[in-house]
Amino acid sequence: MSVRTGILLVVSGPSGSGKTTLCRRLADLGEVRYSVSCTTRAPRPGEVNGRDYHFLQTSEFQRLVEAGEFLEHAEVHGNHYGTLRSEVLGHLDQGIDVVMDIDVQGAAQVRACNDPGIMRARVDLFVMPPSEEELESRLSGRGTDDPEVIALRLRNALQEMSHWREYRYMLHSSTRERDFERFRALVEAQRMRVSRLT
Amino acid sequence: MSVRTGILLVVSGPSGSGKTTLCRRLADLGEVRYSVSCTTRAPRPGEVNGRDYHFLQTSEFQRLVEAGEFLEHAEVHGNHYGTLRSEVLGHLDQGIDVVMDIDVQGAAQVRACNDPGIMRARVDLFVMPPSEEELESRLSGRGTDDPEVIALRLRNALQEMSHWREYRYMLHSSTRERDFERFRALVEAQRMRVSRLT
Numbered sequence: 001m002s003v004r005t006g007i008l009l010v011v012s013g014p015s016g017s018g019k020t021t022l023c024r025r026l027a028d029l030g031e032v033r034y035s036v037s038c039t040t041r042a043p044r045p046g047e048v049n050g051r052d053y054h055f056l057q058t059s060e061f062q063r064l065v066e067a068g069e070f071l072e073h074a075e076v077h078g079n080h081y082g083t084l085r086s087e088v089l090g091h092l093d094q095g096i097d098v099v100m101d102i103d104v105q106g107a108a109q110v111r112a113c114n115d116p117g118i119m120r121a122r123v124d125l126f127v128m129p130p131s132e133e134e135l136e137s138r139l140s141g142r143g144t145d146d147p148e149v150i151a152l153r154l155r156n157a158l159q160e161m162s163h164w165r166e167y168r169y170m171l172h173s174s175t176r177e178r179d180f181e182r183f184r185a186l187v188e189a190q191r192m193r194v195s196r197l198t
Numbered sequence: 199m200s201v202r203t204g205i206l207l208v209v210s211g212p213s214g215s216g217k218t219t220l221c222r223r224l225a226d227l228g229e230v231r232y233s234v235s236c237t238t239r240a241p242r243p244g245e246v247n248g249r250d251y252h253f254l255q256t257s258e259f260q261r262l263v264e265a266g267e268f269l270e271h272a273e274v275h276g277n278h279y280g281t282l283r284s285e286v287l288g289h290l291d292q293g294i295d296v297v298m299d300i301d302v303q304g305a306a307q308v309r310a311c312n313d314p315g316i317m318r319a320r321v322d323l324f325v326m327p328p329s330e331e332e333l334e335s336r337l338s339g340r341g342t343d344d345p346e347v348i349a350l351r352l353r354n355a356l357q358e359m360s361h362w363r364e365y366r367y368m369l370h371s372s373t374r375e376r377d378f379e380r381f382r383a384l385v386e387a388q389r390m391r392v393s394r395l396t
Contacts, residue, residue: 125390126392164392165392167392168391168392168393169387169390169391169392170390170392170395171390181386182386182387182390184383185382185383185384185386185387186383186386186387186390188379188380188383188384188387189367189380189383189384189386189387189388190387192323192367192368192369192380192384193366193367194324194362194363194365194366194367194368195366197368
């Protein structure tokens with residue numbers, strides 16, 4: 001009665017919302033599996049292939065698109081991003097919860113997907129920064145970038161934020177600890193969903 | 199953006215599942231309002247009118263039924279039980295979360311209710327005893343009753359348990375503390391539901 005299929009937790013939110021930290025932290029506790037996306041963009045300093053992303057050549061990415069291997073994929077600022085079906089589906093069947101840290105375009109594709117395994121598993125969350133002021137401060141705080149880059153990042157963030165109503169759940173960020181408590185509560189609650197008990 | 203309407207958390211489960219303790223404990227913390235039911239049965243020792251139940255004469259109960267004042271009502275073992283709309287609706291509009299500790303018949307009526315305020319607010323949970331053995335032990339453990347009464351209670355509990363799939367969430371009871379953590383997580387998660395943010 002309490003055997004269940006995995007949760008597919010789709011998490012979006014602008015840069016500076018803290019969503020990636022939430023997802024990584026829960027995965028580091030061993031509670032969920034972090035779904036590693038593919039990308040054609042170049043690794044940033046410190047990023048590890050296979051942990052942060054699967055870094056692919058554009059030709060390889062295109063081949064996988066054509067083979068239908070992606071659950072979702074999108075182009076953002078000239079770079080391709082996507083999640084392989086294989087990164088997700090097998091785990092769900094085994095009752096392993098998977099968290100996908102993806103943008104609003106990708107989330108919309110997962111929402112539109114009519115694979116029964118995905119439909120049963122998915123639940124989506126938008127992580128909202130505490131305020132526009134705090135968001136601006138977080139985006140500037142990274143240090144190295146010039147004001148124009150920060151302004152662009154802020155415009156992108158605000159554009160992304162306009163999509164929050166498309167999600168089932170919204171976490172309005174406050175403190176790091178409180179955010180994590182609520183994030184965990186969402187996963188805990190989803191584990192009690194009758195529709196995933198087999 | 200983060201103003202929201204209240205949650206109507208409908209909780210069922212057999213005697214011995216611990217559901218009433220969960221509901222009362224959350225209400226005692228001030229996190230939710232416990233919806234006090236009306237009943238025509240006699241008060242048991244220690245029960246307080248207005249806290250445990252609103253104890254009513256059958257004629258008064260019938261008058262309220264005819265006036266359409268009940269959100270749900272049912273007859274169980276010859277006694278009437280019901281929840282007044284006034285006990286619930288005004289609180290939800292003010293963003294106060296209400297927990298209803300009711301049986302499967304009552305829960306089915308709340309589920310069938312097409313009042314938009316109720317439809318937006320409601321979420322239901324079935325609390326399942328850890329095992330049939332543990333349930334029997336909990337039902338016997340109350341002490342004063344004879345074996346036939348206990349056997350009847352167990353049959354009723356098993357009958358009630360057959361309805362768990364009608365609920366959206368199911369909490370399979372383990373320890374008292376763990377149950378409460380999960381119960382609280384469900385409320386916490388429901389507070390992030392976009393459909394209740396106005």
